[in-house]
Amino acid sequence: MFVKRLQLSQFRNYSSLDIEPIDGVNILVGENAQGKSALIEAIYLLATSRSFRASDESEMVRHQSPEEKLPALISAEIYRVKQNEAQIDINLHETEKKSVRVNGVKKTRIVDMLGNLNVVLFCAIDLGIVSADPSVRRRYLNIELSQISPKYIIDSSSYKKALEQRNRLLKELRERPHTDIGVLEAWDAQIVQFGAPIMEKRKFFVENLSPIANEIHGELTGGKESLEIRYQPNVSNGGNGFQADFEAAIQKVRYEERRRGVTLVGPQRDDMQFLINGLDARSFASQGQQRTVVLSLKLAEFRLMEEYVGEPPVILLDDVFSDLDDYRRGQLISRVFGKGQTFITCTELHAFGDKTLESAAIYRIRSGTYTRENVSV
Template identity: 45%
Template sequence: MRLTQLSLFNFRNYVRLVLDLPAGVTVLLGDNAQGKTNLLEAVYYLATSRSPHAGTDREVVNWLTPESEPLPFTRLVGKVSRAGGDLTIEITLTQQGEAEGRYRKQIRLNGVPHRAMDLLGHLNVVLFLPEDIALVSGPPSGRRHYLDATLCQIDPGYCRALSRYNQILTQRNALLRDLRERGGEVGQLAFWDEQLVEHGALLVARRRECLGDLDELVREVHAELTDGAERLRLDYLPSLDLENGETVAQAFVAQLRSLRTREIAAGVTLVGPHRDDMAFLIDGVNAGTYASRGQQRTTALALKLAEVALMSRATGERPVLLLDDVLSELDAHRRSFLLRVLDDGPQQSIITTTDLHVLPDAFVERCNVWLVSGGRLSALEG
């Protein structure tokens, strides 16, 4: 799988950009705040219809709109070469009237309109950002989001179940609040319980399977990164008690019943995959609590490289790897291992750096290097 061309119009600090992307490694070189990360964000947005940074679509719009455009308008186009045939992905954002915060998002695959859910899996990407250290040390919500985003790229059924689960959860929570504030027949919860269990059990089962696969892969990568000095293990921490030999569905039903009074008093659903977590254990110790920042950064990088292998195994094609300013934070051994991964055959990678000297000359000679300045790209000469 390869992104062969990227076109941007009014995205972040890019007014207009058409960039042809070769196989192998593309290096984006430039000072901070020039647009390197914005370009990685654009590729991720094309793959998922979401920004890893922005809370709303409005934030990615370049408001320096030409006078010929009556309203702020953003367009991203990506041409993708895949085993199943070439594909053009187009996403447009158009401001709705005078309401500055409201944008209409349109997604087209080969010119045909599609829902955001239909986009996932057509361009698979793995993105590593400096702030991904929070996957190890941050709150559980970030780790749940990571698992969901990974699984949605490789399993459309999971994505549909997740969407439906979240809809049901919203409805059930509204009913719980209504029962708390106004009273009523508690039996009304039975319908939502059944739906919640049906879709939630699927999410838990797939997360367990995914983490089992990731655990196997991340151990190998982490051992390479640390030269065997440490052992990393992933541990799934479901909110459901699954220790009694029950199926996931049976455990879910039983715990919803036992928590009925507490849930009505709280006005929220207290158990289910929306409260799951995962732990990173280095030599049996929780890395989120006790590891150094260097160890946490290595752990997060190992996870993302294992994700590349997971997606390759699941789809038969390597995803596009996006690395934002990761090389400067690595010691010589870890950097050498990462460069070997980037140099490995059919992997397409886009990496950013402020200093080309962190890369060996021989490696740079095999890369496509672009200078990034003020939202403009120019090829590095010589």
């Protein structure tokens, strides 16, 4: 699959843009704050319906004078080997919810727009995934699973709502301890109903990812290191699925939850662990080893996504290429380039080898505009 054409209007610092990227390596080069990441963000949004950096969607609508106030438009033609071409159009408004059309048909539910474009994003925040807060690793699981499982998205959003309600109720119960707790039990059932399948999916995903990452990691380290990725559910799994264990875990913390006024168990407290030769990479691995873990993880994800989808996903590399050393860069290039469409942002071209530059399309990005460059090597 590849993005055949991308059009933007009033998106971030782009007042308008029309670009036809190649089905190969697309290099977005430019100084800081010119709009390179904004382009990656737009493609990512088409695939996932979310931004990987904005918490508030309205942030992406271009700042305009109060009289203008046009919505942001993101449109793309997606070529797919396994399906017909798809046209995706997203409108972002500052005050209303976004609207999405696929082939001209309005999609009211997010899940219905997904699956037309798949991406693997590798951005600066991923470089720290091994040692960052657990929330970064949960975010990673959410992003990956949302792309491959529509049910995961539905469960996650239902879980989030149920959790908010349950927390509100726990807070009330803390203030008024004699209130009937029957209502709380209803919310227990809700968080188990939506939370258990979230944990099942996370477990399944990590268990599939781990052997592939191990194989790649072995190759990257010349057979010196093994890599194991472990899902660490907050609720222990006795082997019969998460439902019964989640219910039991809630019972156990019942008193403590009422005392503290907040939900203490569930997938909102999950984590993931990376083990190099059996040791926790978070505390033992050097910076370089951690970077190799990330690279193995991302390459494994690419392969897994290709398996799920049946064709290579689009690869988005934002601000990571120049942070990798020659060896890791070389590995990345040889493993993904030539397989799928790739977008790479960078501030200088010298990180690329002559062969890559010759076959790539190079776009110079300058304050929300681009020019195609030819580099004679």
